[in-house]
Structures are given as structure tokens and as C-alpha cells.
Amino acid sequence: MTVTLDRTALTRNVHLTFRANMGVGRHGWLRLTPAYGVRLVRERLEILEPGSVVTDPFSGTGTTPLAAAELGHIGQSVDVNPFLIWLGTVKTARYSNAILSATADTARAVLSDVRHYEQDNDLWQPNLFKIDKWWSPGALHALKALRHSIDDKSGQVRDLLEIALCRSLISCSNAAFNHQSMSFKDVSGESVLFDIDDTERAFERFESEVAMLIDSAQYDLLGSASVYEGDSRSGVESLKPADLVLTSPPYVNRMSYIRELRPYMYWLRYLDQASDAGDLDWRAIGGTWGTATSKLNSWVPETETPVDEPMAAVCELIRRDGGKNGPLLATYVHKYHHDMWQHFQAITPQVKAGGRVSYIIGNSTFYKHEVPAHEWYAAMLRALDYRDVTIRVIRKRNSNKALFEYEVSGQKV
Ligand SMILES: C[S@@+](CC[C@H](N)C(=O)[O-])C[C@H]1O[C@@H](n2cnc3c(N)ncnc32)[C@H](O)[C@@H]1O
Numbered sequence: 227m228t229v230t231l232d233r234t235a236l237t238r239n240v241h242l243t244f245r246a247n248m249g250v251g252r253h254g255w256l257r258l259t260p261a262y263g264v265r266l267v268r269e270r271l272e273i274l275e276p277g278s279v280v281t282d283p284f285s286g287t288g289t290t291p292l293a294a295a296e297l298g299h300i301g302q303s304v305d306v307n308p309f310l311i312w313l314g315t316v317k318t319a320r321y322s323n324a325i326l327s328a329t330a331d332t333a334r335a336v337l338s339d340v341r342h343y344e345q346d347n348d349l350w351q352p353n354l355f356k357i358d359k360w361w362s363p364g365a366l367h368a369l370k371a372l373r374h375s376i377d378d379k380s381g382q383v384r385d386l387l388e389i390a391l392c393r394s395l396i397s398c399s400n401a402a403f404n405h406q407s408m409s410f411k412d413v414s415g416e417s418v419l420f421d422i423d424d425t426e427r428a429f430e431r432f433e434s435e436v437a438m439l440i441d442s443a444q445y446d447l448l449g450s451a452s453v454y455e456g457d458s459r460s461g462v463e464s465l466k467p468a469d470l471v472l473t474s475p476p477y478v479n480r481m482s483y484i485r486e487l488r489p490y491m492y493w494l495r496y497l498d499q500a501s502d503a504g505d506l507d508w509r510a511i512g513g514t515w516g517t518a519t520s521k522l523n524s525w526v527p528e529t530e531t532p533v534d535e536p537m538a539a540v541c542e543l544i545r546r547d548g549g550k551n552g553p554l555l556a557t558y559v560h561k562y563h564h565d566m567w568q569h570f571q572a573i574t575p576q577v578k579a580g581g582r583v584s585y586i587i588g589n590s591t592f593y594k595h596e597v598p599a600h601e602w603y604a605a606m607l608r609a610l611d612y613r614d615v616t617i618r619v620i621r622k623r624n625s626n627k628a629l630f631e632y633e634v635s636g637q638k639v
Contacts, residue, residue, distance in 0.1 A: 251442040252317050255389055257396075258287045258310075259486060262474045262586055266620070267293040270472050270584060274299060277449070281468035283458035283573055284475045284511075286483075288314030291451035298448035302465055304456040306509050309487060309496040314453030316385045321443040329386045332379055333436040336387065337429055340371035345420055349374045352492035355500065360489065364424025365398040372432055373493060386443065390435040392490045397435075398428045399489070457509065459568040467578045474586040475511060475569070478562050478599050482507050482515035511565045514558060522557055531567040532609035533602040540595055547593040555592050563602055570606045577638045583612065584635040586620065591628055600632035612636030 253264045267289055271280060276298045282290035285303030287310065294301030295318055305311055343349070349370040351357065361369065372394070376387045456462060458475075476483070484491070484507045491497040497506075504516030514522060531537070541556035548555050577583060590597045600617050607615045615636035623629040 251445060252292055253289060255317055255439070255442070256287060256313060256392055256490065258483065259481075261287050261289055264289055264293055266586070267472065268297065270470070271297050271299060274469060278469040279466050279578075281465055281471045281573075281576065282473045283462060283471065283569065284473045285310060285314050285453055286474070288317045288451070288453055290472050291453055292318050292447075295447040295449040295451040300449055300466065301451035302454070302468075303451075304454050304458050304462055304465070306455070306457055307483060307487070307506065308455060309491045309494060310483075311453050311455045312385075312494075312496075313389075314451075316382075316389060318447065318451035318453065319382065319385070320447065321382060321386075325382045326440050326443060329383045329436065329440055332383050333387060333390070333433065336372065336375045336379075337433060339375045340368070340429060343367075343371040343374070345425075347371070352495075353498050354489065354492045358418070360399050360401055361395075362398075362400070362421060362424045363418060364421040365428045367420070368398070368425040368428030368432075369395050369493070372428075386439050387436065388494060390432055390439055391493065393435040394428055394432045395489060395493055397431050398424070401489070458572065459511070459565055460572055462572050462576050465576045467576055467581070469578055469581050471573060471577055471581070471583040471585075473584075475566065476513075476562075477588045478512060478559060478590045478597050479588070480512070480514050480558065482513055482518075483510060484513070485515050511569070512558075512562045519554070522554060522561065525557055525561055527560065527564050529564065529568070531564055531606065533563055533567075533605050536605075537563055537602065540597055543595045544592045547595070552593075559592070559597050563599070563606075566599075566603065567606055570603075570610055574610050574638065579638055582635060582637050583607065584633055586631060586633055588623055588629060588631045591626070596628060600630075600634050603634040604636075607634065607636045611639055613639055 250264055271293055274280070277300065279300045279302070280290060280294040282301070282303035285291065285305035288303060291301030291303045291314060301318070303314060305314070345367050347370075350373065351366065351370050354360065357366065360366075369391070372391055376384060376391060379387060454464075484497075484503045488497060488503065491503075497503055501517060504518050507513035507515040508518040508521050537560060541559055544559060545552040545556040573583070585603055587599050587603055589599055604615045604617050613636065615634070618633045618635075620631045620633050623631055
């Protein structure tokens with residue numbers, strides 16, 4: 227297997243990750259730690275003919291369809307997570323001047339409304355586990371008041387105000403969102419009394435977020451974008467045939483998108499019960515959060531894959547060295563690649579002859595045994611007769627010497 231290695235890829239190229247999306251207009255609206263960088267996406271899209279069809283079967287925050295629409299292409303994407311469908315749709319929508327000025331007026335009205343709510347007002351709050359860890363009483367009151375006041379708004383004005391609410395709830399939270407496993411500030415021993423300054427700070431934050439959103443929503447998109455709810459293993463037949471499939475699927479690292487997105491999903495009422503989170507995560511490739519883990523214990527494959535042999539060898543080592551977790555993690559690795567094989571089979575008829583596919587994916591290690599997802603992706607593409615299948619190193623992922631991010635690409639015959 228030939229792997230091309232750029233010298234620059236050996237440094238941690240943060241401009242290729244979500245950090246590069248912060249502050250670039252709509253791309254910075256809401257973060258998802260494993261989002262890829264808009265610069266990488268633009269580099270791949272700039273070389274296409276205007277009006278090309280670009281598909282992302284793992285939409286996430288909608289980086290690909292948004293970049294495609296900005297550059298005059300036809301972007302389309304699919305995700306299993308209904309919150310991300312909403313986010314992608316809102317990020318790629320067109321906003322008229324009338325809507326933007328209505329948003330500014332409505333935000334002013336909301337802010338005047340919420341300043342009159344009593345702090346002991348019995349307002350709705352999300353059923354988020356240990357909510358007091360996330361926000362101080364003053365900040366929580368502000369968020370509840372904003373949520374309540376936005377509730378009777380509708381259409382695009384409401385969409386933009388809800389994005390501002392999401393941004394505000396992160397900035398006034400005790401949780402640190404700069405790492406895949408969110409951590410909380412240690413507030414034990416500190417006073418948790420209601421502080422009106424926390425409330426006011428959250429309102430001011432909301433005000434500045436609305437202004438930022440209005441500013442970045444003004445730029446019109448040259449092309450178009452559509453974000454669909456669907457399962458990339460089977461539900462992609464209605465997509466237009468693509469000139470390019472460009473995507474970053476979940477990595478084989480047990481990261482749960484639902485876990486990462488839960489503050490937004492609870493405040494926007496996409497989640498109410500922890501069990502719903504587990505059910506949704508089970509539908510995602512590589513999801514193992516909550517009840518999804520117990521379902522994995524009884525999972526059996528529906529089909530063989532072209533990488534069953536090398537995968538069985540790696541899974542055997544994980545099972546051997548992983549102690550009591552070994553069997554579960556071996557099944558996790560197996561199911562992940564089984565599901566990706568179903569995806570590659572489903573997406574191939576939706577790629578034009580001569581069209582290209584490009585998958586950004588990291589390898590991973592379990593008990594020091596490498597799971598070379600990039601090599602197994604390449605083998606699966608070859609099994610589907612893609613030509614010129616290549617693996618290129620994009621960047622080193624973190625201080626672990628063995629972890630890289632790769633681009634696996636090929637052309638459909
Ligand atoms: C690494 S993220 C994509 C990030 C994206 N490139 C961005 O810039 O935000 C992977 C996405 O795949 C989605 N996903 C997982 N399983 C899926 C499936 N079976 N069908 C469609 N989407 C799926 C997850 O919900 C998640 O949003």
C-alpha cells in the first residue's frame with residue numbers, strides 16, 4: 227500500500243480542522259469538534275467546474291454543502307441527526323434584507339421582554355443531566371428567559387435567534403468545549419447564588435451574537451445547497467449523481483456526536499430523554515453512547531466485507547489485550563467497517579462515471595493495535611472498481627505519534 231507523506235503533514239495542521247472554521251462567516255456559526263476545516267474543503271472544490279454537484283453523505287455542521295454553495299456549486303448532504311439537518315439547512319439558506327431587519331427588530335423585542343422576567347419564574351428548562359453543572363443560576367435564568375421569549379417566533383427569524391441562543395449557551399457555560407470530551411470548570415466550593423451579572427452578561431452575549439449572525443447571513447450564496455435527513459448506508463438513492471463526494475465520516479474512535487451536541491439538542495428540544503440519545507447514537511455509524519453500547523453486545527453482521535480478513539486479525543488482538551472491554555471493542559471495530567462497506571456500496575451508484583470520491587479519515591489505536599481505517603477504506607473502494615485509489619496524509623492528529631488524518635480518494639470508472 228503506497229501512502230504519500232507531505233513533510234508539512236507531519237506537523238499539526240490546525241488550519242485543516244474546525245478551528246479554522248471559527249470566524250469565517252457562516253462556517254463559524256456552531257462548532258462540532260470533529261468538523262473538518264473549510265480551507266481543505268475549498269481547496270478541493272475550487273478546481274471543479276462551476277455548477278458541479280458535490281455530495282457529503284456525512285454532513286455534520288454542513289461545511290461541505292455551504293462551501294459548495296459559496297463557490298457556485300450544487301451542494302447536497304445527508305445526516306442521521308435531525309439537529310444537524312436543521313443546522314445545515316439554516317447555515318445554507320438565503321436571507322432577504324427584510325428577514326434580516328425583522329431579526330434585528332425581534333431580537334430587540336426579545337431582549338426587552340426577558341429583562342422583565344422574575345428570577346423565580348417557572349419557565350421551561352431542558353431535561354439535561356446535572357444542568358446546574360453547566361450554568362450558574364443567573365446564566366440559566368437568562369437562557370430560560372430567552373428560550374421562552376423565542377418560542378412564539380417563527381420562520382427564518384426564529385432560526386437565526388435559535389442559533390444565537392446556541393452560541394450564547396456555550397459562551398456562558400461552565401463547560402469547556404475545546405476538546406472532544408467536554409470538561410467542566412471546578413465550581414465546587416464556590417458560591418452558586420443567583421448573580422444578576424451572570425444574567426445580564428448572557429443577555430449581552432445574545433445581543434452581540436445576533437449582530438454577528440445578521441452580518442454573516444447577508445452574504446449571498448452563488449450556488450445552492452440542500453441538507454437531507456437520511457442514513458448514508460441506504461438512504462441516498464434520491465441524491466443527484468455527484469461530480470465529487472467529499473466527506474469526513476465518523477472516525478473509529480468511539481466519539482459520540484450526540485454526546486458532543488447534547489447542550490444544543492436539549493435546548494432546541496431535539497432531545498428530552500437520555501434513552502433517546504442512545505437510540506439516535508445507535509443509528510449513527512460508530513455510535514456507542516448509552517444504550518448503543520449494550521446493543522453492540524448482541525450485534526451480528528448482515529454481510530461480509532472485502533476487509534474481513536485483515537480486520538479479523540486486528541480484532542483478535544484487541545479482544546486478546548482489551549481485558550473485559552476487548553470483545554465489545556472488537557465488535558465495535560467490526561461493525562464500524564461493516565457499516566462503512568454498506569455506505570460505499572450505497573453511494574457508488576450516486577457518483578457520475580468519471581466522478582471522484584474523497585474521504586477524510588483518521589486511523590486509531592486500541593490497546594496499541596492500529597486500526598488502519600484509511601487502508602481498509604482504500605481496499606473497499608478498490609473492491610468497487612474505483613481507479614487510482616490513493617491515500618495521502620493530511621496531518622498528524624495529536625501528540626500520539628501513531629495517529630494521522632488521511633485523505634482516501636479515487637475515481638469512478
Ligand atoms: C465527522 S462528522 C462530519 C463533520 C463534517 N464534515 C463537518 O465539517 O461538520 C460525521 C457525521 O456523520 C453523521 N453520521 C453518522 N452516521 C451516519 C449515517 N449512517 N448516515 C448519515 N450520517 C451519519 C454524524 O451524525 C456526524 O454528523
